[in-house]
Amino acid sequence: MIFGILLYLAFAIWIFSDAKRRKNNPGTTLIGIILLGLITIPLYFAQRNLKSGETRKGGKVWNFIKFFVPLFALVMIVFVFPESPNIARSISVLLGMSIVLLAIGWIFRKPGLIEQGPTGALAETKQ
Secondary structure, X not given: OHHHHHHHHHHHHHXXXXXXXXXXXXXXXXXXXXXXXXXXXXXXXXXXXXXXXXXXXXXXXXHHHHHHHHHHHXXXXXXXXXXXXXXXXXXXXHHHHHHHHHHHHHHHOEEEEEEEOOOHHHHXXXX
C-alpha cells in the first residue's frame, strides 16, 4: 500500500513538472491528479501539448484509452491483487476489462488523425 502511494506521488510530481515544461496549466493538472488521478493522468497524456518532433495518432478517445488501460492494470496490480483472495479471478477481470476497453478505443480510433508538435502554447512560443 505504501509503495502504491509513493508511486502515485511520483506520478503526480512528474506530471506536474512535465505540465510546466509543456505549458499545460500545471496547477489545474495537479489538482485533477490529486482528486481524480485514474482519469486525469491518461487524459493529460491524451491532450498535453506536443513538443517539436513529437506526434500523437488516433484522436483523443483512442489516446485516453491507450494510456488508461496500463494505468488501470498498474493500480490493480499494486492495490487489488495483494488483497485478493482469488488472484486468478482478479487477473481474468483485469484482462477482460482491458480487452473490452481497447476494443472500444479501437472503434473510436481515427487512423488518419495525426497531430504534429509543437502544439498548443508550445506552438505559440515557437512563432
